[in-house]
Amino acid sequence: MLTIWVHPLGLAAVTRVLSGIQPSGELNLGTYLGALRRFSQGSGDDDSYFCIVDLHAVTVPQEPAQLRARTLSTAALYLASGLDPETATIFVQSHVPEHTELGWLMECTASFGELSRMTQFKEKSDGREFVSAALFTYPALMAADILLYNADRVPVGDDQKQHLELARDLAIRFNSRYGAVFTVPEPDIPRTAARVMDLQEPTRKMSKSVESPQGTVLMLDPPADIERKFKRAVTDAESEVRFDPSAKPGVSNLLSILGAATGHDPASLAGTYSQYGPLKADTAAAVIALLGPIQERYAALMADPGHLTDILAKGASRAREVAAPTLERARTAVGLLPR
Numbered sequence: 044m045l046t047i048w049v050h051p052l053g054l055a056a057v058t059r060v061l062s063g064i065q066p067s068g069e070l071n072l073g074t075y076l077g078a079l080r081r082f083s084q085g086s087g088d089d090d091s092y093f094c095i096v097d098l099h100a101v102t103v104p105q106e107p108a109q110l111r112a113r114t115l116s117t118a119a120l121y122l123a124s125g126l127d128p129e130t131a132t133i134f135v136q137s138h139v140p141e142h143t144e145l146g147w148l149m150e151c152t153a154s155f156g157e158l159s160r161m162t163q164f165k166e167k168s169d170g171r172e173f174v175s176a177a178l179f180t181y182p183a184l185m186a187a188d189i190l191l192y193n194a195d196r197v198p199v200g201d202d203q204k205q206h207l208e209l210a211r212d213l214a215i216r217f218n219s220r221y222g223a224v225f226t227v228p229e230p231d232i233p234r235t236a237a238r239v240m241d242l243q244e245p246t247r248k249m250s251k252s253v254e255s256p257q258g259t260v261l262m263l264d265p266p267a268d269i270e271r272k273f274k275r276a277v278t279d280a281e282s283e284v285r286f287d288p289s290a291k292p293g294v295s296n297l298l299s300i301l302g303a304a305t306g307h308d309p310a311s312l313a314g315t316y317s318q319y320g321p322l323k324a325d326t327a328a329a330v331i332a333l334l335g336p337i338q339e340r341y342a343a344l345m346a347d348p349g350h351l352t353d354i355l356a357k358g359a360s361r362a363r364e365v366a367a368p369t370l371e372r373a374r375t376a377v378g379l380l381p382r
């Protein structure tokens with residue numbers, strides 16, 4: 044079915060989708076279930092843009108060679124997860140300079156107070172000796188990523204809700220100050236596995252920037268590692284299998300992962316288990332079945348890096364065709380002299 048939306052300037056178009064993942068570490072099961080998997084699950088008529096947000100990654104120190112390698116391998120994982128470069132535009136954020144320019148205008152639109160309330164900034168800056176100014180203004184750049192494409196749907200995990208809310212507020216504020224330039228985006232957060240938790244510390248999000256090798260299932264982990272990590276997953280002293288995220292975070296996390304991997308409701312899956320052992324074994328098997336084909340496609344894609352860089356180059360030029368006119372409208376609206 045064709046979804047029609049009307050651009051603030053009156054143009055009718057198909058649904059625009061945009062999202063991004065940072066090349067700041069190895070992608071894990073949380074990133075996959077919360078975001079990446081859903082990138083290729085839109086309607087066939089969507090006009091989709093998926094970027095590898097390298098400029099967001101450098102808000103904290105990155106080793107240059109590793110950043111380059113991870114940017115390419117994140118692109119390979121986008122494709123291996125089912126994105127088709129013929130229908131979706133896949134690109135590297137820093138290849139489209141319009142992002143940083145609109146990012147500046149978004150910094151001018153956001154208040155210091157609202158950026159100070161971002162919980163991810165508080166978490167990511169906590170305990171760091173050096174906190175870059177960009178880590179603080181990061182949500183303004185994220186808003187620019189989204190608004191440049193007039194995206195109306197943004198598939199993200201639950202932890203990005205507050206950033207999305209800010210992007211909406213900035214679009215509304217800019218439009219009310221300067222006239223209708225931006226579409227106000229809607230977050231698209233999954234019902235199941237919106238926040239996959241660490242297997243060793245199930246009250247903390249599974250994260251690619253926090254060291255927890257046994258609690259994090261990587262998308263590229265071999266099956267034996269996945270089995271071992273689920274087998275050793277922290278549960279609790281009881282033995283009852285029940286979906287209750289606050290009282291039983293470890294067991295509920297396993298049920299959410301199993302539910303997301305098999306397409307079942309976590310609460311009803313709980314009734315089919317009377318012990319933790321079989322739940323862990325089935326969850327591991329379901330994750331292995333889910334990631335296996337992706338790992339095979341990934342290996343084939345990484346064998347031809349030239350093909351990947353071609354796709355990214357085409358993606359960047361397609362992205363610029365959309366981003367440049369939006370930036371121009373924003374510049375004009377603000378009163379910047381045409382260049």
Ligand code: ATP
Nearest residue numbers: 064065073077078199200237238239249250251252
């Ligand atoms: P980090 O894990 O380093 O904190 P991040 O969440 O800040 O990473 P990305 O890895 O770029 O940043 O996140 C990409 C997408 O994956 C976002 O939409 C985010 O919400 C989602 N995501 C990341 N971790 C999880 C998780 N554990 N559960 C569900 N979704 C997740």
Ligand code: LTN
Nearest residue numbers: 061062063064096099185188189
């Ligand atoms: N901040 C996001 C990554 C991100 C993003 C975006 C997600 C940067 N720009 C635009 C969706 C749309 C994160 O996951 N930490």
